[in-house]
Amino acid sequence: MSDAPLRLVIFDVDGTLVDSQADIIGAMTLAFAAEDLAMPDRATVLAQVGLSLHVMMPRLVPQADAATHGRLVEGYKAAYMQLRATRGAAESSPMYPGALQTLQRLHAQPEVLLGVATGKSRRGLDKLIEGHALEGLFVTQQVADTHPSKPHPAMLEAALSETGVEAVHAVMVGDTSYDMEMAASAGITGIAVSWGYHDRTQLGAATHLIEDFAALPPLLEDIWKE
Template identity: 65%
Template sequence: MTTPLRLVIFDVDGTLVDSQGDILAAMAVAFETVGHPLPAREQVLAMVGLSLEVIFPTLVPDADAATHARMVQRYKDAYVALRAEGGVARSSPLYPGARQALEALHAVPEVLLGVATGKSRRGLDKLIEGHGLQGLFVTQHCADFHPSKPHPSMILGALSDTGVAPRDAIMVGDTSFDMEMAAGAGVAGVGVSWGYHDAARLGAFAHTVVDDFDGLQGALNQVWGQLA
């Protein structure tokens, strides 16, 4: 029996790379700009994965649209400056085993790789270039062109790009937003426990949760086996 073409879609921040240092620093700049106290670290990280246009109105609901837009721009400017200062590998290091897992999956002819991220197109391009990941992801969807997670638009775009059926696709991510997005698109979700949401938050939508990249291939095979 021929193995069907399959697609593994990855979130970025909190899944492939640990960018929390720059995220928190850029958030501090954005909040200082408008004279608003910075929320607690846990509150900020709980929002990672959503688009900035959703994050700031949620964290500062009493501010007007112009203030929110100013915070978005200040965050973006600060994040770019931090990345330029420290370099991608330092500011957003890959989690242990991430590169090896991506390369192993990429080597399988029947498996395609994709990205669905709350990052901007510019930010995603810089990260891929900085880590030398060019050519791994055949489909890339980001916040510039889609509604914020957990809307399924990014995954639906990836399915359309590749022609892969929903039952043959899996979303890998660290937040409940990723898992809800997967469910909304009709694809399976595999959660990772090392990111910005507690693993307990993933359970309602994730088919399974892995604790390291060494366990990812087995989890993918398990999910595809269950859906066969």
């Protein structure tokens, strides 16, 4: 029996495990149209992905009042679920190359636990897990419904608490500056991915940067040897 300590690999979702930008932009377009507001450009919207919606909307339309921000949040949620129901999660938010294989490889290691820390709602995460048949992979799932928005470290602190894993034995894998700043605040090693919604120039808080999922398992081995 291995005497290795438990390890925890926490993943962001949008822009890290799945490419959901088509649905994000589509839902945002519908939400803004319902309020007769000009839609921010694609790059501006994607730059905010990872934040909770109640934080994102005031950033996208700072001139609007709180009531409008609230309606945009609810309109976005409804439109997103509608788009996902039409196409299905597997098609509307496809997994990045190598993501599933890497999750399965890590899950097969008895001392490695997997988790999620996402700006998605519980409902949105549940639909995604169901759509990609990921049930049973993530022992801890932290969502926007119950935590302050990233980069506040609450999601990661809860994941550590739920699993009993020490911060030194955990990593956070994500694509945005919010993920990496959250990891740094929680005392967790941040591993940034190059294929997501933030440019690598924004990922300065990361400890490591990987170019594809195949690089993750050997990197983890190197980190855990230290």
